[in-house]
Amino acid sequence: MSNDHHHDHDHDHDHDHSHLSEMDARVRALESLLAEKGYIDPAALNEIVEIYETRIGPQNGASVIAKAWVDEGFNTWLMEDATAAIHSLGFTSRQGEHMVAVANTEHTHHMVVCTLCSCYPWSVLGLPPTWYKSPPYRSRAVIDPRGVLADFGLVLPDDVAVEVHDSTAETRYLVVPKRPDGTQGWDEKQLARLVTRNAMIGTGLALNPADLT
Amino acid sequence: MNKPDLTALEGMTLRQGEPVFAEPWEAQAFAMVINLHERGAFSWDQWANALSQEIHSGIDRPYYRHWLAALEDLVVELGLSSTSAIKDREQAWHAAAARTPHGEPIEL
Structure with a gap:
């Protein structure tokens, strides 16, 4: 997958493509890894967020x-x-x-x-x-x-x-x-x-x- | 669902008993901790300690950045994943975003 250790980050903003913030990518990384191994249930995460985030x-x-x-x-x-x-x-x-x-x-x-x-x-x-x-x-x-x-x-x-x-x-x-x-x-x-x-x-x-x- | 005791966590801001998220990733990071705990990956005390350690690490950063850093450390410490796997996957998500046309869901 990764062919470069010293990856050159392309900071040109291409508005036709998506961009993830550093924190977004870190959260997605952890979430996808833990879900693959069955340590978390992605569907349950949505429920948890909804239980807590109701009126605020x-x-x-x-x-x-x-x-x-x-x-x-x-x-x-x-x-x-x-x-x-x-x-x-x-x-x-x-x-x-x-x-x-x-x-x-x-x-x-x-x-x-x-x-x-x-x-x-x-x-x-x-x-x-x-x-x-x-x-x-x-x-x-x-x-x-x-x-x-x-x-x-x-x-x-x-x-x-x-x-x-x-x-x-x-x-x-x-x-x-x-x-x-x-x-x-x-x-x-x-x-x-x-x-x-x-x-x-x-x-x-x-x-x-x-x-x- | 039995809600874990959020007041046991250092520095936790609650409004009407509920956490306050500034950005969606914060809620996602929050939910991961609740779910890992529910599924028995760690005890609530273990989490409270990991978070407290991070808050006292001397690094000044917003609350949920501490939260995610503490979670990453605990995940590695418990052997649920490794630092290199997390880093690789993070880059994979950035790469996935870069090749995804705006407006479509980003997938690995």
């Missing part, structure tokens, strides 16, 4: 959305320069990727897909759910977005267009769901509870006040 991550994104709902100036900033607006709330990704916010309207529903699990705005959404990384979601979201949304229990009227955004390593999308009716006078903290992770990926809508118990 998406809270950041929810507070961004809630602020955009109540603060017109912030909303404008978010739509024009999401990277800076999100950063102003203290949520920064070490990867420094470009964030783009896309807002749902009465006529357009946005949803986000990526073919690489790392292309996910985890500074605001936490870790990607397993289904987001699954091949069926990745391929079907582009071909049949309405079918995928229906699987999530979201059936949109025919006059609402669905726009699918394909994340890249450089650009990640955050969906700004529509503010639910019946929330006049709510403060940011209350509103944030209505913003689910799926609403910010576009595979769901924000909750209604009645959904909170």
Whole structure:
């Protein structure tokens, strides 16, 4: 396999090809070796991550959305320069990727897909759910977005267009769901509870006040 | 599932009783330790000690870098793999990434 001990690292960035960070590669190395020998079960790793990572991550994104709902100036900033607006709330990704916010309207529903699990705005959404990384979601979201949304229990009227955004390593999308009716006078903290992770990926809508118990 | 006692680990940051990950690889490294422990590769005390040693190694680095370094050391110490095998595999992953068109899953 390895023909060079003093490997020359090619630091030219070729954006047509993938790149793993040092830590990513080290983790993958260990994981693949241990899985081959049966010391770990890769499927169990996903479950473990999901057990622990439930509410923490998406809270950041929810507070961004809630602020955009109540603060017109912030909303404008978010739509024009999401990277800076999100950063102003203290949520920064070490990867420094470009964030783009896309807002749902009465006529357009946005949803986000990526073919690489790392292309996910985890500074605001936490870790990607397993289904987001699954091949069926990745391929079907582009071909049949309405079918995928229906699987999530979201059936949109025919006059609402669905726009699918394909994340890249450089650009990640955050969906700004529509503010639910019946929330006049709510403060940011209350509103944030209505913003689910799926609403910010576009595979769901924000909750209604009645959904909170 | 019986959750191991995370509070027994030195320097562990918890929010509402759950660990906080800054990047996906950190969660993956975390989950590997939990799974290895569940499957009996080492006791929780063994892990807590390995992690503590790493934290006190005098090297200043972010928490989960300590975590992964401690895990790599423990894996080698227990004979589950070797340093050279880990290094080789790491290079193989970099090579795999370099030949994978963007947007496709990276596979060895």
